[in-house]
Amino acid sequence: MSEPGTFFHLHEEDPVEAYENFKLGMWIFLATEVLLFGGLFAAYFIFKFIWPDIFEAGSSHLNRFLGGLNTLVLIFSSYFMAMSVDAAQRSQQKKLIRNLALTLFFASGFIIIKGFEWIPKLNHGITPGSDVFFSVYYMTTGLHLLHVVIGMSFIGLLLKRAIGGRYHSENFGGVEVGGLYWHLVDVIWIFLFPLLYLI
Amino acid sequence: MSEHKMGHIQDFSIYIKVLLALIGLTFATVLVSLVDFGIFNTLVALLVAFIKASLVVLYFMHGKYEDRVTWAFVYYPIFLLMTLIGALFLDYGFRDHTHFANIPQSYDQKHPEAAHGATTEEHGDSHEAVEVHSEETATDDGHSSSPAAAIESSDHAAPAVDEMIESHEVESQTTAIHGDIEAGRAKAKILCIACHKVDGNGNELPGAPPFAQTANDASKTPELLRNWIKNPQEVKAGSLMPNLGLSDEEVDNLIAYINTYKK
Numbered sequence: 001m002s003e004p005g006t007f008f009h010l011h012e013e014d015p016v017e018a019y020e021n022f023k024l025g026m027w028i029f030l031a032t033e034v035l036l037f038g039g040l041f042a043a044y045f046i047f048k049f050i051w052p053d054i055f056e057a058g059s060s061h062l063n064r065f066l067g068g069l070n071t072l073v074l075i076f077s078s079y080f081m082a083m084s085v086d087a088a089q090r091s092q093q094k095k096l097i098r099n100l101a102l103t104l105f106f107a108s109g110f111i112i113i114k115g116f117e118w119i120p121k122l123n124h125g126i127t128p129g130s131d132v133f134f135s136v137y138y139m140t141t142g143l144h145l146l147h148v149v150i151g152m153s154f155i156g157l158l159l160k161r162a163i164g165g166r167y168h169s170e171n172f173g174g175v176e177v178g179g180l181y182w183h184l185v186d187v188i189w190i191f192l193f194p195l196l197y198l199i
Numbered sequence: 200m201s202e203h204k205m206g207h208i209q210d211f212s213i214y215i216k217v218l219l220a221l222i223g224l225t226f227a228t229v230l231v232s233l234v235d236f237g238i239f240n241t242l243v244a245l246l247v248a249f250i251k252a253s254l255v256v257l258y259f260m261h262g263k264y265e266d267r268v269t270w271a272f273v274y275y276p277i278f279l280l281m282t283l284i285g286a287l288f289l290d291y292g293f294r295d296h297t298h299f300a301n302i303p304q305s306y307d308q309k310h311p312e313a314a315h316g317a318t319t320e321e322h323g324d325s326h327e328a329v330e331v332h333s334e335e336t337a338t339d340d341g342h343s344s345s346p347a348a349a350i351e352s353s354d355h356a357a358p359a360v361d362e363m364i365e366s367h368e369v370e371s372q373t374t375a376i377h378g379d380i381e382a383g384r385a386k387a388k389i390l391c392i393a394c395h396k397v398d399g400n401g402n403e404l405p406g407a408p409p410f411a412q413t414a415n416d417a418s419k420t421p422e423l424l425r426n427w428i429k430n431p432q433e434v435k436a437g438s439l440m441p442n443l444g445l446s447d448e449e450v451d452n453l454i455a456y457i458n459t460y461k462k
């Protein structure tokens with residue numbers, strides 16, 4: 001049965017059903033997130049169609065190496081998140097904590113690398129107002145970065161609770177739902193990277 | 200629903216396999232982008248991204264074990280997005296863009312000296328960057344077709360002269376047009392295009408007179424236009440045109456640009 005202090009405890013619901021609903025709620029939220037970024041993708045394609053040369057010039061200012069590195073960093077982070085859920089499902093307390101910590105570690109790596117991209121650009125006077133490509137660039141990566149920060153605070157909370165011994169094979173909904181959000185952040189970057197850096 | 204177990208424990212090795220596949224696909228997509236396949240670059244990049252995303256959804260997010268209701272919420276945003284972006288490709292793909300072609304400038308056009316890849320360098324030389332920047336502004340002004348702008352930029356260099364000239368200029372300030380046409384055009388393309396057509400592009404808000412009409416209306420003196428653009432509500436309370444918070448110099452540039460419509 002559910003532990004005191006979990007979301008499930010508030011409801012007089014069957015824990016399995018509560019778990020399913022908890023997850024479904026997150027999936028529905030993620031659907032709206034896809035549409036949020038989808039609008040920006042549409043803007044990207046419209047501007048790129050109208051001003052292809054500005055996009056080509058702008059894209060050539062981006063550092064593919066850092067972008068690619070960040071893609072890998074986020075994939076690793078996503079992997080350790082998946083492993084965290086797996087550890088929670090198997091009641092492997094120590095592994096859960098270690099994997100969550102690694103997830104956070106790679107997530108901070110992403111932010112630091114992003115800083116190495118943004119700060120020199122801003123110092124060189126490349127700002128969101130520089131041209132239409134950089135408006136799209138800063139808007140999409142900025143909104144994504146905001147998601148990374150929110151995701152990291154979720155994972156931090158999960159880590160704190162995991163250390164408190166909250167999650168085990170009968171109660172891992174929190175880890176799984178936090179994981180769903182984190183994987184979506186990865187999925188969005190998977191699309192942003194080629195669109196902004198490669199083509 | 201309550202009979203089935205909570206979640207689904209996936210075989211351990213799947214995670215590693217998916218991780219390796221994602222890394223491999225990342226390298227693949229970078230490599231493919233180095234070869235120029237024209238429009239296929241976009242398609243391949245999107246296809247690879249789609250495969251990677253599917254792997255994450257299926258195996259990392261355990262989407263594979265989710266029920267139909269959950270999948271409905273996976274498909275519906277994808278369906279909406281594909282419709283939006285598909286329609287957009289059909290629309291813009293077959294449009295004639297030539298009349299759009301020169302609205303905004305790219306960062307490179309605005310900063311011709313900024314070499315490609317400069318941003319990726321170490322930023323230890325921020326000193327240099329500042330110098331380059333001031334040089335650019337100098338040459339930018341040099342490009343301008345209005346001699347007044349050139350005088351202005353040299354005024355900046357010598358503030359004392361600036362003050363001396365200022366008293367002389369008060370008269371001409373209000374009647375003469377001495378802004379930088381190109382700077383004005385660039386501003387207009389950003390700020391005014393939502394309501395006034397700029398170089399034939401943009402919207403024409405009902406009630407907002409075309410620049411051509413204003414420029415050829417002798418009653419619209421530069422002074423009047425200056426006051427108007429600075430604060431429309433002060434000239435005509437309740438006007439629909441917003442106060443855009445522009446500086447004197449920007450207003451002058453805009454007026455110089457509007458004046459190009461004069462026949």
